[in-house]
Amino acid sequence: MSSLQSFLSALSASERRLLLGAALLEAALMFVWSVTGTIALRHGLLLLLISMLPFIRLDLPALRREFGHGAILLLGMLTLWIVLHNLFFAWDAGRAWYESVQWFKAMLCLLLGLALVCAPRSARPAARWRFWLLGVAAAWALHLILNVLLKDWSQPLVTVMQAATRVGSRDMVSYLGTGLLALLLADGVARFAGGVRLLPLATRWLWVSVLACIALTVATMTRNALPVMAVEVGLAIVALIGASATRRQRLRRGALATLVLALVAGAMAANLALDQRWTNFADSARIAWDTEHNTWWIDQVKNPRPVNAQGVPVDHSAYNRIAWIKGVCSMIAEYPLGTGYDRNAFRRALMKHYGADNTATGHAHAGLFDFTMATGIPGGVMFIGALLWLSLHGWRRWRATRDPAGLALAIFTLSYLLRAAVDGIVRDHMLEQAMFVIGLLCAASMADHQESKA
Numbered sequence: 001m002s003s004l005q006s007f008l009s010a011l012s013a014s015e016r017r018l019l020l021g022a023a024l025l026e027a028a029l030m031f032v033w034s035v036t037g038t039i040a041l042r043h044g045l046l047l048l049l050i051s052m053l054p055f056i057r058l059d060l061p062a063l064r065r066e067f068g069h070g071a072i073l074l075l076g077m078l079t080l081w082i083v084l085h086n087l088f089f090a091w092d093a094g095r096a097w098y099e100s101v102q103w104f105k106a107m108l109c110l111l112l113g114l115a116l117v118c119a120p121r122s123a124r125p126a127a128r129w130r131f132w133l134l135g136v137a138a139a140w141a142l143h144l145i146l147n148v149l150l151k152d153w154s155q156p157l158v159t160v161m162q163a164a165t166r167v168g169s170r171d172m173v174s175y176l177g178t179g180l181l182a183l184l185l186a187d188g189v190a191r192f193a194g195g196v197r198l199l200p201l202a203t204r205w206l207w208v209s210v211l212a213c214i215a216l217t218v219a220t221m222t223r224n225a226l227p228v229m230a231v232e233v234g235l236a237i238v239a240l241i242g243a244s245a246t247r248r249q250r251l252r253r254g255a256l257a258t259l260v261l262a263l264v265a266g267a268m269a270a271n272l273a274l275d276q277r278w279t280n281f282a283d284s285a286r287i288a289w290d291t292e293h294n295t296w297w298i299d300q301v302k303n304p305r306p307v308n309a310q311g312v313p314v315d316h317s318a319y320n321r322i323a324w325i326k327g328v329c330s331m332i333a334e335y336p337l338g339t340g341y342d343r344n345a346f347r348r349a350l351m352k353h354y355g356a357d358n359t360a361t362g363h364a365h366a367g368l369f370d371f372t373m374a375t376g377i378p379g380g381v382m383f384i385g386a387l388l389w390l391s392l393h394g395w396r397r398w399r400a401t402r403d404p405a406g407l408a409l410a411i412f413t414l415s416y417l418l419r420a421a422v423d424g425i426v427r428d429h430m431l432e433q434a435m436f437v438i439g440l441l442c443a444a445s446m447a448d449h450q451e452s453k454a
Helices: 002-009 013-032 039-051 060-067 070-088 093-099 101-116 125-149 157-162 170-192 203-218 225-242 247-274 276-289 316-334 345-354 367-401 404-422 428-453
Strands: none
Touching: 002 013, 002 125, 013 039, 013 125, 039 101, 060 070, 060 101, 060 428, 070 093, 070 101, 070 367, 093 101, 101 428, 125 170, 125 203, 125 428, 170 203, 170 225, 170 404, 170 428, 203 225, 203 247, 225 247, 225 404, 276 316, 316 345, 316 367, 345 367, 367 404, 367 428, 404 428
């Protein structure tokens, strides 16, 4: 906390007031971004925060350097591709322009994240980005806590854990939990490697927060969060052991890594035991993959629900997600230039290809595939390429300078990509949040790089 106090004390009274006001707006935006029924409030907070940029004294040379990053330029090229796609390739240009507003807003959020790290210009870059990251971590932690406190605990345990609350659905909360875990793990690994702190927490409370974040995210009973957390922990362990200077350090850190892996494995085992959907998962997956003979995934009004050899109906979630991913891949191969920017691009492709009167879904619940279905293979390649580039950039910054911002960028961006492969998060407020945080972390890693050169 002393670093935060020293950062604020070095500013003038007017600068402090403006920055604290902007920070409160940022934290409020990060919280309401995931709360259902708050679209107008989100937009209002976003506009207020953008309107404060001229008054918080941006470091404009630093901002111009951020715009020159290759991944940021690639996202700009993707934006231009979407404009051209709307003009020349979209099946319904009017709908594509209407829907692609969500992409343009996400790019605005990316630029906002880049810009905030440049304020105020009188402060050191390393102190600036840590200040703005506090609002992100605090808002996401509050979501995880409220998701437990606001539940109706008079019901059976599994029912309670799978229920939504007033702050959002369990899928949304688990998505925020994996995002917060990326920041916490990066901070913990950086401290072990002798780097600077990312969050103003004592080390023991940081590790308590890591354990609580894992537990509360697992408590959402969302299966797609489990592999994401496993990858995040695995990447953090590789970074931790790779930063060891001696064999003794490697052994000690390997023991710590084993303990954390055991915790994640225990959390997965608890999920397997509590979530009855796993009992029929293998049969559901096998039947789902046979999309040619089992067509419930196309039309669940006209077509019957498949059953396994014992006559048990397939698990709705497992069957649909697997069949939809295979189905959307075949639709992408059929229409490689896409259908036009639309969150329901998969539905439109199904109706055109199969002539279906009804479809089981609007999107494939797999964001990367949905985005590629909408914007074509060029759009999907540019999106995935930009995020992989950012993740690699963050990893290289970590290896070169032990920069926690670089490690956080690598873990967060890679976890977002993995989650987007199995969940529909490349749209709406989920995309906006991710781009904002990626903008913060990308600018932070570049700011620390420039400071170390100076």
